[in-house]
Amino acid sequence: MGRLLNARGRVLPMAAVPLDIEASVLGIDPDDPQTVTTVRGQVRGGHHARPVVEVHLMPKDPPACKEAVDAVRDADWVVLGPGSWFTSVLPHLLVRSSLPRCGSRPAAGASR
Numbered sequence: 001m002g003r004l005l006n007a008r009g010r011v012l013p014m015a016a017v018p019l020d021i022e023a024s025v026l027g028i029d030p031d032d033p034q035t036v037t038t039v040r041g042q043v044r045g046g047h048h049a050r051p052v053v054e055v056h057l058m059p060k061d062p063p064a065c066k067e068a069v070d071a072v073r074d075a076d077w078v079v080l081g082p083g084s085w086f087t088s089v090l091p092h093l094l095v096r097s098s099l100p101r102c103g104s105r106p107a108a109g110a111s112r
Contacts, residue, residue, distance in 0.1 A: 009079070012068040014092045019062055021087055024054040042087045052086050057094050064098035072098065 002008065022040050027033040027050045036053055072078055080089045092098070
């Protein structure tokens with residue numbers, strides 16, 4: 001597909017430090033479906049039949065990877081994913097120090 005569209009790209013980490021994901025999930029406990037439970041890790045955070053209420057990064061406010069921020073600034077298109085919305089897309093947007101660059105891009109995109 002990349003060759004057909006004359007596209008080239010690379011995969012870069014958005015953060016300059018290792019990250020972990022925490023998700024707050026509603027109703028994991030069948031005895032108390034109104035309780036919100038915090039789970040940690042990409043697999044546990046992204047694969048629930050129950051609603052995910054919040055997603056957090058650990059550590060909070062990690063520094064952005066300069067190479068990734070520069071690549072976003074210079075890109076014609078930015079593709080987030082593939083994967084779970086909660087573990088492969090949203091976490092990139094939670095790296096606050098990258099948001100000014102991501103937010104300055106003209107928007108064109110699609111979501112499944």
